[in-house]
Amino acid sequence: MTIFNLPDLGEGLAEAEIVRWHVNVGDAVIVDQPMLAVETAKAIVEVPVPFSGVVKALHGQPGDIVETGAPLIELESKRSTTDAGTVVGNVPTSDEELIESAYAGGRGNNGHSAHSANGTNGANANNGITPHSANGQLRAAPAARSLARKLNIDLTQLTGSGPGGVIIVDDVIAHSNAPSNKPSAPTPTAARPQATPFTGGEQLRGLRRAMAQSMTLAHDNVANCTIFDDADLHRWHESKDFTPRLLRAIAAACQAEPALNAWFDGATQIRRELPEINVGMAVDTPHGLIVPIIRDVGSRSASQLRGEIDRLKRAARDRSIAPEDLRDATFMLTNFGMMAGRYATPVVLPPTVAILGSGRLSRDVVAVNDRVEAHLRMPLSLTFDHRCVTGGEAARFLAAVLRDLEKDN
Amino acid sequence: MAKVTMIEAINRAHAWEMSHDPSVVVLGQDVGLNGGVFRATAGLQEQFGKDRVQDTPLAEGMIAGMAIGMATQGLRPVAEIQFMGFIYPALDQIGNHMARMRNRTRGRLTCPVVIRMPHGGGIHAPEHHSECLESLLAHHAGLRVVCPSSPARAYGLLLAAIRDPDPVIFLEPSRLYRLVKQEINDDGQALPLNVCYRLREGNDVTVVTWGAMVTDTLRAAERLEGEGVSCEVLDLATLSPIDHDTIIESVVKTGRLVIVHEAPRNCGIGAEIAATVAERALYDLHAPIKRVTGYDTIIPLSRLEHDYIPNTARITDAVRETLAE
Numbered sequence: 001m002t003i004f005n006l007p008d009l010g011e012g013l014a015e016a017e018i019v020r021w022h023v024n025v026g027d028a029v030i031v032d033q034p035m036l037a038v039e040t041a042k043a044i045v046e047v048p049v050p051f052s053g054v055v056k057a058l059h060g061q062p063g064d065i066v067e068t069g070a071p072l073i074e075l076e077s078k079r080s081t082t083d084a085g086t087v088v089g090n091v092p093t094s095d096e097e098l099i100e101s102a103y104a105g106g107r108g109n110n111g112h113s114a115h116s117a118n119g120t121n122g123a124n125a126n127n128g129i130t131p132h133s134a135n136g137q138l139r140a141a142p143a144a145r146s147l148a149r150k151l152n153i154d155l156t157q158l159t160g161s162g163p164g165g166v167i168i169v170d171d172v173i174a175h176s177n178a179p180s181n182k183p184s185a186p187t188p189t190a191a192r193p194q195a196t197p198f199t200g201g202e203q204l205r206g207l208r209r210a211m212a213q214s215m216t217l218a219h220d221n222v223a224n225c226t227i228f229d230d231a232d233l234h235r236w237h238e239s240k241d242f243t244p245r246l247l248r249a250i251a252a253a254c255q256a257e258p259a260l261n262a263w264f265d266g267a268t269q270i271r272r273e274l275p276e277i278n279v280g281m282a283v284d285t286p287h288g289l290i291v292p293i294i295r296d297v298g299s300r301s302a303s304q305l306r307g308e309i310d311r312l313k314r315a316a317r318d319r320s321i322a323p324e325d326l327r328d329a330t331f332m333l334t335n336f337g338m339m340a341g342r343y344a345t346p347v348v349l350p351p352t353v354a355i356l357g358s359g360r361l362s363r364d365v366v367a368v369n370d371r372v373e374a375h376l377r378m379p380l381s382l383t384f385d386h387r388c389v390t391g392g393e394a395a396r397f398l399a400a401v402l403r404d405l406e407k408d409n
Numbered sequence: 410m411a412k413v414t415m416i417e418a419i420n421r422a423h424a425w426e427m428s429h430d431p432s433v434v435v436l437g438q439d440v441g442l443n444g445g446v447f448r449a450t451a452g453l454q455e456q457f458g459k460d461r462v463q464d465t466p467l468a469e470g471m472i473a474g475m476a477i478g479m480a481t482q483g484l485r486p487v488a489e490i491q492f493m494g495f496i497y498p499a500l501d502q503i504g505n506h507m508a509r510m511r512n513r514t515r516g517r518l519t520c521p522v523v524i525r526m527p528h529g530g531g532i533h534a535p536e537h538h539s540e541c542l543e544s545l546l547a548h549h550a551g552l553r554v555v556c557p558s559s560p561a562r563a564y565g566l567l568l569a570a571i572r573d574p575d576p577v578i579f580l581e582p583s584r585l586y587r588l589v590k591q592e593i594n595d596d597g598q599a600l601p602l603n604v605c606y607r608l609r610e611g612n613d614v615t616v617v618t619w620g621a622m623v624t625d626t627l628r629a630a631e632r633l634e635g636e637g638v639s640c641e642v643l644d645l646a647t648l649s650p651i652d653h654d655t656i657i658e659s660v661v662k663t664g665r666l667v668i669v670h671e672a673p674r675n676c677g678i679g680a681e682i683a684a685t686v687a688e689r690a691l692y693d694l695h696a697p698i699k700r701v702t703g704y705d706t707i708i709p710l711s712r713l714e715h716d717y718i719p720n721t722a723r724i725t726d727a728v729r730e731t732l733a734e
């Protein structure tokens with residue numbers, strides 16, 4: 001029910017006289033249809049119906065004086081009177097009914113049950129859903145999970161050795177290293193080729209086993225980079241003793257470029273250039289590779305070097321070499337050219353940072369001015385650890401080796 | 410039994426408690442004659458008189474201060490702040506006095522105040538009417554912060570809040586006020602504060618949320634069920650102190666956690682939950698914890714606010730990403 005008061009009809013008039021009603025009690029009226037005529041001090045004014053509805057009461061008869069703002073008519077409105085529920089914005093509504101089965105947690109799930117429609121505690125909320133995998137109770141360090149994913153290892157196969165049985169990284173590594181648990185697919189962290197299992201054979205021992213270990217270490221850690229060139233020995237006279245000349249050339253190159261006569265520790269990132277030049281010389285023996293050291297190469301004559309080379313080779317082959325003759329190499333030389341092979345990619349053995357390989361000598365056709373000549377040449381392969389030696393340093397070193405080797409004596 | 414909206418449930422909780430406890434009084438701007446900006450207190454002044462339902466000036470600091478005075482002298486005031494964005498003038502009273510009255514007086518005075526306010530956006534309101542500032546209040550020791558997500562929990566938690574001997578901030582998600590109806594027993598039965606409510610049981614991922622985001626989260630869980638993903642949905646309900654035990658218990662079971670809140674991400678309550686789960690259940694996690702939140706910007710006005718408020722699609726995406734880990 002809404003009461004409509006006599007509006008201000010303008011010009012600040014305080015009252016009006018009802019002339020006639022156009023509507024009666026019980027009439028259904030629509031907005032803006034003529035409702036009544038009132039006479040003001042100035043004119044007769046038609047007042048329209050303010051909103052659609054049904055007339056419930058008329059206040060005043062023709063001839064009555066009504067004050068502005070006083071009740072004039074009562075209408076039962078068809079207009080929606082629903083409260084929007086807010087003075088700002090628009091609060092959304094719906095006909096939806098909420099049926100939920102909440103229950104309070106934190107108290108063994110026996111907490112007070114909410115006012116739910118069906119009074120259940122939500123235990124049936126999981127109908128038809130597949131239970132989680134067996135991993136449901138698995139506890140593992142995030143790093144262990146990550147590693148296991150990389151290695152394609154199923155964590156449920158592992159037993160945790162961390163606090164409270166948590167699977168830790170060590171457990172994953174141990175599982176991965178167990179021979180029967182090699183991951184099925186090669187992965188970045190397991191880049192070593194997986195040999196096809198075979199029967200028979202011999203367990204590596206002694207020198208060959210040491211070689212396997214040191215070469216694996218070298219391969220896994222060093223950033224090997226090899227450059228190749230040829231030393232032209234055309235100017236050499238009678239002397240054909242190559243190894244002392246190679247050692248001399250190395251000494252000269254170490255003077256010119258000390259960065260290759262150094263040790264490097266990848267773990268601590270410490271590099272140390274060394275004052276003395278101790279060249280480790282790879283010697284092939286029936287038992288495996290052995291690397292005796294020729295000390296202080298820079299200050300010895302060719303004949304002294306030859307004597308030392310012979311002594312060490314003998315000692316190496318009859319396995320009488322002293323441990324101190326195998327320690328503290330600062331640079332490596334491998335001379336494989338007596339048999340075959342011109343170039344190679346020798347492997348740097350930490351902590352040294354470079355190795356020079358000399359291959360099989362040959363008489364090559366070379367251009368000399370405008371003529372063609374046959375010169376004796378020595379192929380050289382210089383591998384350096386690119387983690388701590390630059391390409392420029394290596395190239396300068398090799399250039400110095402070539403300069404010294406190409407001298408006539 | 411009656412089917413009521415959240416706003417009606419709040420109204421009935423007021424009426425029940427005022428009928429049964431003469432110390433309960435209501436105050437705030439327009440709560441009396443007008444019945445409150447959202448009609449939460451409609452009819453209360455008529456029923457309980459002007460002494461117990463007091464209209465105040467537009468002065469939030471004064472409303473909070475009055476409530477503190479009443480509470481320390483034996484009344485149980487329930488004060489309304491019209492919108493959470495208007496809380497700032499009251500923070501001095503709330504933080505410096507209300508929250509620490511028990512501590513300051515070494516337990517001689519308590520401060521059983523409830524401060525109610527609409528929380529969050531989604532109603533096309535102007536500036537300062539859509540804020541989620543729960544972290545601001547949760548960061549104060551001495552305050553309990555509660556946020557219901559259904560008519561039944563609004564009824565039961567508000568009764569518990571009024572009966573609590575210490576101050577409670579009661580956040581009412583305004584876009585849920587009239588969104589759905591729910592059967593409630595208007596029997597004065599309170600619900601426990603400081604526990605989570607498990608709304609849906611599941612095994613693959615735990616989704617923790619509260620307030621208006623519960624609606625969207627349940628919708629997301631429904632959709633994900635069709636994909637064979639079983640979500641456990643927890644309504645945090647009491648934002649401070651947090652019922653970490655229930656969350657941890659659930660995460661240990663599922664191994665995955667997604668947190669959904671409307672408030673900005675930075676320093677949100679989601680960060681507190683994530684940190685505690687990392688401390689207590691890291692080894693049970695199968696995947697990094699994910700948060701779906703409002704952005705670290707001012708909440709936009711009506712045309713863009715739905716791009717700010719997390720929606721069902723953002724929640725389902727986050728759950729899928731978590732499961733893909």
